[in-house]
Amino acid sequence: MPGPPAAAPADQPVDAPVDRARGWDTWGEAWADDEGHDVDWDDGPRGRGFWRSAALGVGELLVTAGMVLLLFVVYEVYVTDFLTGQKQDELSTELREQWANEPAPERGSITQVEIGDAFGVLRIPRLGEDYTRVVLEGTEEKQLAQGPGHYVDSAMPGEEGNVALAGHRVGKGSPFLELDAMQAGDPIVVETRDSWFVYRVLGDDDPSGIPGMQIVSPTTVSVVSPTPNAAATAAPTGAYLTLTTCHPRYSARQRLIIHARLDGGAISKAEFPDGPDALFER
Amino acid sequence: MYSWIWRHLPGGTPSKTLLSLVLVAAVAALLLFVVFPWVEPRLPFNDVTVD
Numbered sequence: 001m002p003g004p005p006a007a008a009p010a011d012q013p014v015d016a017p018v019d020r021a022r023g024w025d026t027w028g029e030a031w032a033d034d035e036g037h038d039v040d041w042d043d044g045p046r047g048r049g050f051w052r053s054a055a056l057g058v059g060e061l062l063v064t065a066g067m068v069l070l071l072f073v074v075y076e077v078y079v080t081d082f083l084t085g086q087k088q089d090e091l092s093t094e095l096r097e098q099w100a101n102e103p104a105p106e107r108g109s110i111t112q113v114e115i116g117d118a119f120g121v122l123r124i125p126r127l128g129e130d131y132t133r134v135v136l137e138g139t140e141e142k143q144l145a146q147g148p149g150h151y152v153d154s155a156m157p158g159e160e161g162n163v164a165l166a167g168h169r170v171g172k173g174s175p176f177l178e179l180d181a182m183q184a185g186d187p188i189v190v191e192t193r194d195s196w197f198v199y200r201v202l203g204d205d206d207p208s209g210i211p212g213m214q215i216v217s218p219t220t221v222s223v224v225s226p227t228p229n230a231a232a233t234a235a236p237t238g239a240y241l242t243l244t245t246c247h248p249r250y251s252a253r254q255r256l257i258i259h260a261r262l263d264g265g266a267i268s269k270a271e272f273p274d275g276p277d278a279l280f281e282r
Numbered sequence: 283m284y285s286w287i288w289r290h291l292p293g294g295t296p297s298k299t300l301l302s303l304v305l306v307a308a309v310a311a312l313l314l315f316v317v318f319p320w321v322e323p324r325l326p327f328n329d330v331t332v333d
Contacts, residue, residue, distance in 0.1 A: 060283045071310060075318045139331045141323045151331070166331040176330070221332045245330045252327045 076171045080145070084173035087146040091118045091134040099193050113137040113156075120157055121191040122148055122165065122175075125279055126182055133175045135190070139166045148175050148243075151224055157190040157197045158266050161236040164224035169245045169256070176245035179256055184212050187278035188241055188260050196267040198278040199241040199260035206261075208237065214257045215247055223257045238262070 095118045113119045115138040122133045139149040148167035155161030167175035184203035189196055202212040210228045222229050223244065226236035239262035247256035267276045287305070291298040322328065 056285075057283055068313065071313055072318055072321075075314050076322075079314055079318075141328065144328075144330065149331075168328070168330055171328075216332070218329060218332060223332055244332055246328075250327075252329045255330070255332055257332075 080171040081173055084146060088134055088173060091136070091146060092121070092132070094118065095121070095134055113150075115140075115152060116143055118147075119150070119192065123189040123191065123275070123279060124182075124186070125189075125281060126186045127178050133167070133173070135165060144168055145172050147173065154224055154242075155226065155236070155239070157192050157241075158195065158239065158262065160239050161226040162224055162228055163190070163199075163239075163241040164244065165242070166244045169247070170249055176243060176256075177249070179243060179245055179258055180213070180247075182213060182258050186260075187263070187281065188243070188258075189276065189279055190241070191269070191275070194266075194269055196269060196272060196276045198263045198267065198276050199239075200263045200278075201258060201260045208261075210240070210259050212259055214259075216255050216257055218252070218255055220255070223255070223259075228259045 116136060118134045118136050120135045122135050124131050134147045135150055136143040136147055137150050137152065139151055143149040144166060148165045150156075151164035151166065154164035157163055169176050169179070182201050184201055186201045188199045188201065190199070191197075202208070202210055204211060206212070208227075214223070216223055221232065224242055225232045225234065226240075227234055227238070228240055228242055230237075241260045241262070243258040243260075245256050246252040247254040263278070288298060288302070291301045293301075
């Protein structure tokens with residue numbers, strides 16, 4: 001077997017097509033010359049060149065698969081944030097326009113929100129002074145990719161029963177990424193067309209026995225019952241709000257649940273255009 | 283595969299380099315904006331609801 005080509009004469013350009021193809025053929029097709037002359041096939045399809053090409057091809061495929069998987073992680077963690085951010089901006093603009101321009105629906109008819117429609121804005125000061133997320137009706141992936149989703153058939157803000165919202169933990173704007181930082185008494189504010197509703201995370205010593213935070217299995221549907229952790233058919237015992245997201249981060253093995261109770265009643269937006277005092281507690 | 287692509291890109295090294303980068307960007311864009319959004323809802327680790 002010929003060894004590496006002798007050092008090129010000093011006056012020859014380094015990457016001139018010296019006899020690489022013939023000279024150093026242990027490198028296989030990587031050293032094919034610039035004319036597209038594939039050295040491997042010189043050995044015949046069943047020769048050493050075939051196996052060399054096959055190994056090279058498999059190796060390249062594996063490296064490529066690795067790169068694609070890495071890119072998928074980048075997509076999940078960063079790109080979806082970007083896409084959801086854009087969607088949230090659009091939804092926010094639309095919702096504000098809708099609130100400003102369309103006549104107020106008759107009282108009580110807010111319960112008729114179409115699936116996929118934005119109907120309120122969620123603010124959680126613990127997660128950031130400017131933490132604002134437009135909430136959509138429905139908890140299908142289509143809605144959750146745009147923002148927190150409201151469980152269909154759960155109560156609407158301010159109503160007796162349980163306002164249940166689901167949101168992504170990582171990616172898709174990560175609305176509920178830091179939900180494990182919530183503490184008893186933290187305000188969770190929901191803005192609707194005309195009102196602010198302030199919910200407060202329950203304390204562990206709450207007389208209702210409902211925990212402020214719990215980690216449950218994905219099938220524990222009772223957390224979104226009208227009275228959290230009671231039967232789905234039981235009558236509500238108050239106005240609650242429940243947030244659900246996946247747990248631990250980057251996994252969907254369990255669900256992280258936050259329960260809160262309405263603190264006071266509806267606060268008129270006409271009176272408090274900048275929001276209730278609870279928003280500025282921190 | 284990659285060496286085959288490299289050999290079939292026209293021009294000298296600068297042109298081949300530029301074209302390779304364009305190809306990589308095109309494939310990445312295709313993955314990020316078409317393939318991944320399609321694949322993602324079919325994967326099991328995005329559930330955040332109880333049901």
